[in-house]
Structures are given as C-alpha cells and as structure tokens.
Amino acid sequence: MSRVLAISGSIRTESFNTALLNAFGSLAPEGMSIEVFKGIDELPHFNQDLEGDVPASVTRLREAVQAADAVIISTPEYNRAIPGVLKNALDWASRPYGQSSWQGKPVAALSASPGAQGGVRALEELTGQLQNLSAYLVRGPEIAIPEVHTRLGADADARATLTDPATAGMVKYLLEALQVAIDTKAGENHVKAL
Numbered sequence: 218m219s220r221v222l223a224i225s226g227s228i229r230t231e232s233f234n235t236a237l238l239n240a241f242g243s244l245a246p247e248g249m250s251i252e253v254f255k256g257i258d259e260l261p262h263f264n265q266d267l268e269g270d271v272p273a274s275v276t277r278l279r280e281a282v283q284a285a286d287a288v289i290i291s292t293p294e295y296n297r298a299i300p301g302v303l304k305n306a307l308d309w310a311s312r313p314y315g316q317s318s319w320q321g322k323p324v325a326a327l328s329a330s331p332g333a334q335g336g337v338r339a340l341e342e343l344t345g346q347l348q349n350l351s352a353y354l355v356r357g358p359e360i361a362i363p364e365v366h367t368r369l370g371a372d373a374d375a376r377a378t379l380t381d382p383a384t385a386g387m388v389k390y391l392l393e394a395l396q397v398a399i400d401t402k403a404g405e406n407h408v409k410a411l
C-alpha cells in the first residue's frame with residue numbers, strides 16, 4: 218500500500234482545490250491511499266525565532282510529509298502566485314537546515330481556478346519551488362484546471378466528485394506517474410544524483 222499526502226494550497230472552507238483533492242481517492246491506482254492534510258492554517262508565520270521549539274502544528278506537518286511515500290499539492294492562484302499559506306507550509310517543512318522533509322520526496326503538483334487560465338502561473342511557481350527544495354518532481358500531464366467550478370459535482374454531497382472525464386483522465390495519469398515514482402524509488406535516486 219502506498220500512502221500519498223494531499224495538500225491544498227487553500228484554507229477556504231468551500232475551496233475548489235480541496236474539493237478536487239477529496240475527489241482523487243476514487244481516481245487513484247489500486248494500492249494507493251490519499252489522505253488530505255488538514256492544518257496548514259494552524260501553522261504560524263515562519264519565523265526563525267520559533268525554530269528552537271517548534272509548535273505542534275509544525276511537527277505534525279513535517280511528520281506527515283516524512284511518513285508519506287509521496288505528496289500531491291493542488292494550488293489556487295492568488296495574484297499570479299501561490300498563496301502565502303502554501304509558501305509558509307513549504308518553508309516550515311524545509312527546515313531545520315539540512316533536514317528538509319522535501320528532499321527526495323516524490324511530489325506532484327497541479328493548480329485549479331474558476332478563471333480561464335487554471336492558475337497556471339501559480340503552478341509554474343510551485344514547480345519551481347519544489348525543484349529548489351530538491352523534491353523529486355513527478356512529471357505527468359501539466360494540470361492547470363480552468364473553470365474548475367464547472368468540473369466538480371454541483372451540490373454539497375457531490376462536490377468532491379470530478380465530473381469532467383477529460384480532467385479525471387489527466388488526474389489518473391498523474392497519480393499513476395506518482396505510483397511509478399514510488400515503486401522505482403525515484404526520489405532516493407534523485408537525492409543520490411544531487
């Protein structure tokens with residue numbers, strides 16, 4: 218069984234990105250479980266002064282990333298960038314110095330927006346960040362989902378359902394690529410090559 222941690226870049230209750238990640242469980246290949254992380258809103262602003270005795274919320278994030286075989290992140294776009302809460306989570310899990318939870322971690326990224334461009338500029342920023350963090354960036358189809366509100370179930374119960382077959386197909390492909398990265402220990406080899 219492979220364990221994938223899903224992180225939404227939005228802390229909004231009705232977030233489309235979180236709803237998307239909740240839909241991924243039914244699209245995952247056999248043997249993959251996907252847990253959506255709750256709690257990036259509990260992280261304090263990153264502050265080196267707090268590093269000596271980090272809050273429990275930080276430890277919980279780091280341990281969740283470390284325990285996962287892979288991570289998938291879905292980000293909204295705020296003013297053509299990733300939201301501050303997501304950058305904050307990336308920073309906290311990149312520390313302490315020399316013990317980053319991201320190094321060699323297989324990570325897949327996507328973006329979603331009600332707008333026409335699907336948050337592609339935030340996705341580009343996020344993939345750049347992950348490369349800088351020495352995560353193993355899983356390449357699949359580039360998924361920047363435009364008009365995301367039209368691709369999820371309409372009522373509250375069905376919201377965590379991807380109703381658009383083309384988008385669901387791309388997500389399946391990306392999750393399969395994540396599974397291949399886990400099976401081939403691509404993240405470990407990536408670190409050896411650094």
Ligand code: FNR
Pocket residue numbers: 227228229231232233234235293294295296297298329330331332333334335336
């Ligand atoms: C946005 N939104 C937005 N959308 C987009 O496609 N490109 C952008 O640059 C921005 N900028 C932006 C800035 C700020 C401050 C807010 C609050 C919103 C709209 C955004 O995509 C929309 O609110 C999404 O619904 C947010 O994602 P979640 O919360 O639904 O996952």
